[in-house]
């Protein structure tokens with residue numbers, strides 16, 4: 505089967521899929537995300553939301569939508585920060601788009617005091633109206649196609665079964681006709697053997713069309729690259745360690761890096777405005793993470809202060825082990841919004857990681 509179908513089944517098979525049966529987050533789980541590293545992350549996204557709401561002309565009813573909200577931690581922290589702005593806090597409605605029943609339950613516990621909240625399987629089910637959409641580590645779990653370059657063209661990469669039942673990567677027998685035509689020049693020039701990954705544009709086009717037509721903005725935070733390029737980033741993580749993605753289907757988180765150039769192109773194609781991307785480190789600094797960390801540390805014990813400093817470093821540090829430059833932040837808005845808080849410029853090609 506094609507890699508995209510394998511990835512889809514690993515994550516979403518109704519019985520054995522990774523995301524239908526468990527809470528994978530946190531120290532006891534398989535991976536830790538930015539909202540789980542520190543409350544500062546969600547709080548700063550709350551402030552960002554308030555700023556964008558004002559730029560939108562302070563609409564009376566705002567839908568705050570989160571895609572793939574994990575344990576609900578980011579939304580809880582964002583809402584706490586938004587309390588300082590009663591005209592927004594008291595009128596907004598919260599929409600959680602989540603497919604995982606275990607995480608849904610977890611989110612319901614985390615957000616038990618929140619009024620005006622609803623859960624949805626798909627963003628299409630969220631009622632119309634001005635909205636701000638937040639998506640942290642959502643796009644990386646959407647299935648990718650992998651293509652392998654051979655002498656006679658690009659072949660879809662597949663997962664095959666060897667005698668004895670072992671899963672292996674292979675290539676479809678025939679090349680995909682005229683696949684080259686769709687490729688950016690950098691990828692077209694890749695050597696034989698190169699792998700190119702792409703995701704259907706449908707999800708981004710849906711978000712972009714919604715903010716274009718109904719007033720709003722969507723913030724996408726994920727790990728990935730600025731320019732579409734060849735490279736195999738299909739990976740599996742279990743118990744905080746990289747593992748073979750073919751080894752235990754449905755038992756490990758399988759993801760692939762996000763191509764921010766492809767997201768930008770898809771959003772612009774439907775007429776939305778794109779802001780950024782900037783690195784996560786830069787984004788959080790512009791939103792004031794240093795000031796927030798200092799304020800939290802003032803009231804904390806020495807042990808807790810050490811933890812706050814470590815979290816601040818992890819979220820912003822561009823070096824190994826840090827999320828500062830590996831993660832990028834991109835906003836897609838209705839065209840009238842000409843500038844967006846903390847995203848007024850974008851990264852240049854040579855800053856890509």
Ligand SMILES: C[S@@+](CC[C@H](N)C(=O)[O-])C[C@H]1O[C@@H](n2cnc3c(N)ncnc32)[C@H](O)[C@@H]1O
Pocket residue numbers: 523529537538539540571572573574575578601602603604607625639640641642645
């Ligand atoms: C990597 S986790 C990120 C969780 C959270 N955003 C965070 O930062 O902690 C991916 C999230 O997306 C959800 N998810 C995966 N595929 C989805 C889909 N097609 N539609 C909605 N949610 C999805 C998962 O259940 C999970 O909540």
